[in-house]
Amino acid sequence: MAAPPGYFGRALAVDLSEGESEPLHLPETMLRHFLGGCGLGTELLRQQAPAGVDPLAPEAPLAFVFSPLVGTPLTTSAKFAVVAKSPLSSLLNDALCSSHFAIAGKLTGNDAIIIRGSCQRPSIVVIDPDGVRIESAEQLWGLPATQAEQRLRARLGKSYRVCAIGPAGERLVRYATLSHDGRHAGRGGHGAVLGAKNLKAIAVAAHKKVATADPTAVLASAHELRQRSFGPATEKYRELGTLANLLAFNAISTLPTRNFQSATFDEARRLAAEEISELRAVTRNSCASCSIGCEHIYAVHSGESAQTARVEYENVFALGPLCGVSEADAVLEASRRCDDLGLDTISTGGTVAFAMECVERGLLAEGWLRFGDRDALLRAIDEIGSRTGLGELLAEGSRRAAIEIGQGSIAFAPQVKGLELPGYEPRALQAMALGLAVNPRGADHNRSGAYEADLSGEHDRLVGGREHVRAAIRTEDRAAVMDSLILCKFLRGVFADPYAEWAGLLGHVTGWDVDADELEQTARRIVLAKRLYNEREGWTRADDWLPERFLSDELEVASGRAASLPEGRLRAMIDEYYALRGLDERGLPSPGTLTAVGLDTASGFGEGIRVAHDRAARLDNEAPRPEPHPETVGIRSQRWPSPSQGKRKPSR
């Protein structure tokens, strides 16, 4: 059956252990139900991952998932999702990344590329017009992702786009990233998942085309959306980038400081974009197909060589105020090192700040690790990246470290479900407090943008209630659709009637007669599908909660008012959230809820994807068989030997 426009209707499953790949047919019903990106990735993971699998086990799959809008001229659409079970949370993890890899990956002719199994020696996977092959990564192992990417492109050709892990992923740091072109699929430890597979990188070269249903309408929409993207809704991202949050958040007691012991940082000004961008901003970058250009590159004055660092609010908050460090050079250098090592800056900062508080309380003996000490911060990052010294413990993340340290330290480990908190103080943003607690991924600001409600002026941000719950659900639903289409959420402010406009874009691309109501139902379906996956993996209601610190310690905002989040208030908000989502008191969807969003078998949910052998065979004949690359240790085939195997394995 032909795939709908915007899709290829297939995924490529690559098994590193078996040395084989197989195309999987993706039925149109599945594509329409889950769209792409995070939504489709959730369903693929449910089907492909063995229940209860160890995230770092060979059989744990990791999927690069594309989406219907990728490859169109629609601004900010060049994004892809990476979906796997998280080594931090042992639950679903869906992280987004951007730029040319999204386009090239999709134009290998696949809506998703699923990696499973493991290699016995460091390897890479190459997918190009010649098929799929595995090559040695011996000379790349130990390199930062950016360098590995450069070397691979020099070796394979400029038409290849590369997603790679850094040294932290190789060493299985549980919050290691996976990156492309300096952008990271940052949260939840996908880098460790690939590291556990001995896979340094995946290189893809585009060689297919994908049709759209109405190219003229797509082009017109792209032009119009691009014009809107130059307007005031995205000004913040263009002018100063997300670091513009820092001083503003400090003014409203929302800037987590010293491991969430405070929500204001006296020296915030020293790290503020308003103060340092003119002196340090070197340039501004855009992802492929993006007209916003949010990425601000700052000069780092550290050591003798000239260095630069990508600056975002989250990395500066986490490596600055959260650790009590106010020196811009130190924070930028810390951020640069995290990028080189392939470490999630939020989890790194959160885990280091947690350890600093443990030292302050006498729970850890590493007296050198003090709040505000720039050298200590840099040393901690190096030790985490190399898993040496204290880094062996901190590489496990704050939750596992707290369990190891004991003595009640879990109360102030800044995590939900194992994922460290982003830079939004939950006591001062109580819609966000709910969003952080119930998010399937853990403490995360990308799948729940409930802070929007807190900062809208519509509700009292210090006293969460029913309206906060409704607002939090609205932001979750919108994110579910944007992360599945995929469109960058920095664009969200330009849509006056989001679901209707997104339905219009999707309709132009796919030819589907999709409307706003259908997309709103799709949003609810995707959110619930994530819950279903997590429930299968052992999630319980107790996981939808915040650390004790946030429920027992008050903060004072500048007006003198107390910001407190009593346990009963959070519980009431969660109860209300469950009720509005159609979940029972355990947080699980009722049969009626599943039917309402098409997650029942009668709606086709659970229909297994099947191996498309007929289509695969035809694809195999489309390109001439190439000469093996000198470093190629396997050859293009539906099956190939991995570096460790040396010879082809028999077919299953």
Place this chain on the structure above:
Amino acid sequence: MGTPKASLAWHGLPLLGRIARLLARSVSGPVVVVRALDQALPALPRDVAVVEDAREDRGPLEGIAAGLRALPAGTRLAYVSSTDVPFLHPAFVRRVIAGAAPGIDVAVARTNGRTHPLAAAYCTSVLPTIEEQLAADLLRPAALFERVATRFLDEDDLLADPEVGLHDPRLDSVRNLNRASEYASAVAEPSPPVTVEVFGALRAAGASSPVAVRAATLGAAAAASGLALDEHVVAALNGDQISRDPAVPLVAGDRVSFMSADAGG
């Protein structure tokens, strides 16, 4: 003055709108407006309740009783204000409320020897006493003060509060407007001095922040900063609540922070 006091404008906002919003800033509970029967009122925030006097022309106790009756069950205390006090400061309101400590039924401001029954905090428990007085046509508030535990807050008591001393040293919170000349004089006064911070991309290149401006409303502060409150711009008042409402009243000492409405990071 030719116009009902409630509708008189002071620096761009009707007096009633200003006072209702100032009280909302000052107390944790709801705001209730008591009007005469069928009295036309200027626009009010949607969460302000409006009730009517039970009987007309019976003085302040009739209105106080109507207001106390309209409060949610369980409310212990209400601050009562007239509408013609444009210089009312939240610190003054909080000081008077603090005066109604346990054992006190009414805390009332008294300046220059004059008692201000409409600048006072009343425990809801005094409502039966007020109703008894109304039934007996004892309409003077002074009679109530004699019957219940009343604390009179003189200048020294009021100014002992550091915030009141700093921002309302002349106790203009009780300066009301009974004559056209008093209104004209109030209008001639400059808007309150406030501090404005502008964050992120909203700050014009080279502009300094924070700066001192005079503004009686959030909208005026925005205009003074070259901004307009819209879907892209919000303001935080004293680091606390976020608002897009240009009618939010400002008082001396306020700090306003303008920031992008998009807090994505």
